[in-house]
Amino acid sequence: MAVTVRPAVAADIVVIMSFVRALADYEKLLHEVEATEADLAGHLFCETPRLFCDIAEQDGAPVGFAIWFYNYSTFRGRHGIYLEDLFVVPEARGLGAGKALLRALAQRCEAQGLARLEWAVLNWNAPAIAFYDGLGAGAQTEWTVRRLTDQALVSLARS
Template sequence: MKKKPEFRFAFPEDTGKILFFIKNLARYEKLEDEVVATEELLREWIFEKKKAEVLFALEDGKEVGFALFFYNFSTFLGRAGIYLEDLFVLPEYRGRGYGKGLLRELARIAVKQRCGRLEWSCLDWNRPSIEFYLSLHAQPMKGWTVYRLTGNSLKNMAGSDEEEMQ
């Protein structure tokens, strides 16, 4: 008989595990060069400033997957939603229901807190994940493109008040 997946929220002492999962996800996505997060930064932003939460999937007490999420807000729905920033299951534990279980747990949290939606992004080339999400009846957002300001572009935008006035 298949064991029911177990889940738990992360604690500050799990910061090293969170970074481990982030680095493994980045390796899978071929984005290792972009990881600048440190344990200190994660501890500050997740646990001290409480800007995100982490849920672990467990097998026999061992963390085998994680989901990092935070709350956003839909003005159209007039309520909060959950944005899933990262979902990753270690390769040797895939196909055992941990990814689906993490999404189910997030859906339960969203429903319990009366959130209007659960959403996330997926890289266009990641066919295995896309197929997985479609199998769960998740809908791609056609006609929407994600835009981002980071680094110097973000700093330049933050200091652009005088430019706007002219």
């Protein structure tokens, strides 16, 4: 049973939101999900989207997704892809859906002359880390991700 990857369409929004919630639950972050179907649909399926989603299917049934956007490297002088979310339903893990989603993004990078494909992984997520290591994805240990949100973001904006 081959896994196929296709771009998401507006009719996929319920499935996409279910994958977002399932990923958040797996990452123990379900309490942080504020996005709604309308929020995601408004960004994914607008006239000029800046957010994109690919769906992995097995026998025509959605089994996973990748949500991504373009970033830019001033050092490389080219765009790249930042993978925001990658999720495969537990019962489909090991069937190649995750690799198929990443392969599709790597193929997009190659076809468009993009410099890199990058993402973040939680330090405790050993299965994901092992999967990424198996693909040859190197950890960027010299970088620490920093983030401003909520009141800290507002405080800086108003200072």
